[in-house]
Amino acid sequence: MSDKLNIILTAAQDHATQIVAPNVDAWNAAKAWPRDASDKAGVAGLTGLYAPEEWGGQGFSLADGIQVYEQLGFADGAYAFALSMHNICTFAGCGYGTEAFKETWARDLTSGRKLANFALTEPQSGSDPIKMYTRATINGDGTWTISGSKAWVSLATEADVYFTVVKTSDAPGHKDMAMIAIPADAPGISFGPLYDTPSYNFLPMSEMYLDKVVVSEDNIILPIGQGLQGSLMAIDIARVSIASGCCGLMQAALDTALSYSKNRKMFGGKNLDLDGIQWMLGEVATDLEASKLLYRKAAEALGTPEGPLMAAHAKRFVPDAAVKAANTCTQVLGGMGLLQPYGLDRLSRLAQMLRIVDGTTEISRVVIGRALQKRAAGLPDLPVPKGFGEADQDTAAVAAE
Secondary structure (H helix, E strand, C coil): CCHHHHHHHHHHHHHHHHHHCCCHHHHHHHCCCCHHHHHHHHHCCCCCCCCCHHHCCCCCCHHHHCCHHHHHHCCCHHHHHHHHHHHHHHHHHHHHCCHHHHHHHHHHHHCCCCCEEEECCCCCCCCCCCCCCCEEEECCCCCEEEEEEEEEEECCCCCCEEEEEEECCCCCCCCCEEEEEEECCCCCEEECCCCCCCCCCCCCEEEEEEEEEEECHHHEEECCCCHHHHHHHHHHHHHHHHHHHHHHHHHHHHHHHHHHHCCCEECCEEHHHCHHHHHHHHHHHHHHHHHHHHHHHHHHHCCCCCHHHHHHHHHHHHHHHHHHHHHHHHHHHHHHHHCHHHCHHHHHHHHHHHHHCCCCHHHHHHHHHHHHHHHHHCCCCCCCCCCCCCCCHHHHHHHHC
């Protein structure tokens, strides 16, 4: 680990333990994004992780920068998720945006003075981005007029700019898709009621409505024809980032169970002295170590042909392991694990949320299944038993001719 990476991970750990963890319950009660906290994250260097240093970023590789969310996830998975999406947008803006966009936005985004979020999903389509109704019309002066709606927009009403995927024609498919950054103060942008979420109320999420919103061509992030491809890359980064945050969540759940069971007296001894408790928590510990190895390997694969599959493996396995860890650790505390002060109910709900956002566990299984089909096609055939009277397909075809 480089000295630079060690410094940023320490900064993330300090931010998690000193800023996020002591205040997250109050943030949830207030149902408001803690802008002061994200401002401090910016000062700590946590809001421009992958952006070039020339634009005020840290210049980390994806593989290195993604480890930050493991530290943040120890305090709160939703907070880690929000900052991960901001970092992905900042990475896209600094890497693919126009020079005019970078001059206007880059340093404000890398410093955290302004926040960004990604808008792809629509109310009617969920995991099917091809079924997109948001349309952009390109005007004679080069501006884009955009109308449509997006769903599950994080940092709704709070972000300063929304990296939005649009179609530019009524033709089916994705070849006309593009990504454009829409400023939050653009006339015609509005938001629906905030979603009533169970344990991450401080993270505002809602639908976003675009009514003839006019945006400068300077704000094009990915041109026509590259919108879907770029979005899928962003989602792969998000999936691995979520897996990283889940590892922090698992560590928090495990530490809570250990801190409780080492002193809880039962049957003439301490809970942690019982084989059954040790086996339960040992399984969580093994899943945690396996999850760390998997998300880090997936992070190293991002941007390569293996990236999407490895991201799917990480998103399939690690959030499931986090749900299991939160439930197991709750069980170790017994009835006390249901009480709010111990925080395990919040971790359970967060883990379930992280199984769903940016591609459900089932979508990851689809990606993995297709990869297995592709691999199977290249393997030699093995003899398969046939039923009585069943003819080989080739033999039957010849007979038919």
